[in-house]
Amino acid sequence: MATKAKKAYELKPVAPHRIDAPGAVTEMPTPREMHHAHIFTDKNYDAMVEFYQMLFNGSVTNEHVHEGKHQLAFITYDDHDHRVVVIKQPGWGTKPERPVGLSHIAFAYSSLGELIFIYKTLKAAGHPAPHWTVNHGNSTSLYYRDPDGNEVETMLDNFSALETQDYKRFYQFTEEFGEMSEGNFDPDKMVKLYESGVPDSVLLDREQVRKMAREGTL
Ligand SMILES: [Fe+2]
CATH class of the missing domain: 3.30.720 (Signal recognition particle alu RNA binding heterodimer, srp9/1)
Structure with a gap:
């Protein structure tokens, strides 16, 4: 059922991001953002x-x-x-256990401190712990499930955007990179190290994470 406008709202002229005159678009455009x-x-x-x-x-x-x-x-x-x-x-019921289709949606944050704050907030609210926490090299990522079981990734690029892209293009999944699972970390240990003052330059570095995970400190 349609309702009346929720408050006085004056309709405005449309104002898109840009106006391209006919013929101005000459090649296949790329999205501005997801x-x-x-x-x-x-x-x-x-x-x-x-x-x-x-x-x-x-x-x-x-x-x-x-x-x-x-x-x-x-x-x-x-x-x-x-x-x-x-x-x-x-x-419509529930999500099938192994659905084909979209696997997860990922949201990029600005700092490790933000990822940790989200982790602690969801935990305090009684939300299940992330089912996967990993330093991919290019990113530090924590994966949660929403109440229906859809996977949601909260992530931080470990480098500037272009350097992250280079890591992905030239290094990830090489022999030197090792197994992806070597970047797994315990989120509670991550919180502890972060709060005890271990710098982000260490906690976001996959080589350091691999080492600390091997030693059992992360
Ligand atoms: Fe992802």
Whole structure:
């Protein structure tokens, strides 16, 4: 059921990112950014909306019920109108155990301190621990499951963007790189080391992580 505008809202002229005159686009464009993800859910709708708001420290910009059809919540974490949409599809049931299709969505943060704050916040809220924590070399990543079991990665690039891309292109999965699992770390040990003052230059360095993991300190 449609509702009246929620507050006095004046319709404005459209103002896109850029206006290209006919003929101005001469080659296949690349996306400016990955904008949002749509996630279907059913019985866990409320928990899903709560989870993404908590994960993002975000807010619902619009929630709408299509009577007898579905219900949807638009959630954002920045100045865009939505980044994740959670859509309740009554009767659709649960996620299959080994679904083909999208594996996870990843959100990049700015520091190890932020990844650790998220880890501690979700843990304090009783959310299950991340099922995978790994230094990929290019990134430091913690993987969680949302209430429906969709995988969500919180990550930090370990280098500047271009250097990270070089690491990916030229080094990851080489012999010298070793097994990916050698970069696994215990998140509680990571918190402890971080809070005891071990610098990010050590905690984000895959070679150091491999060494500390072998020694049992991480
Ligand atoms: Fe990923």
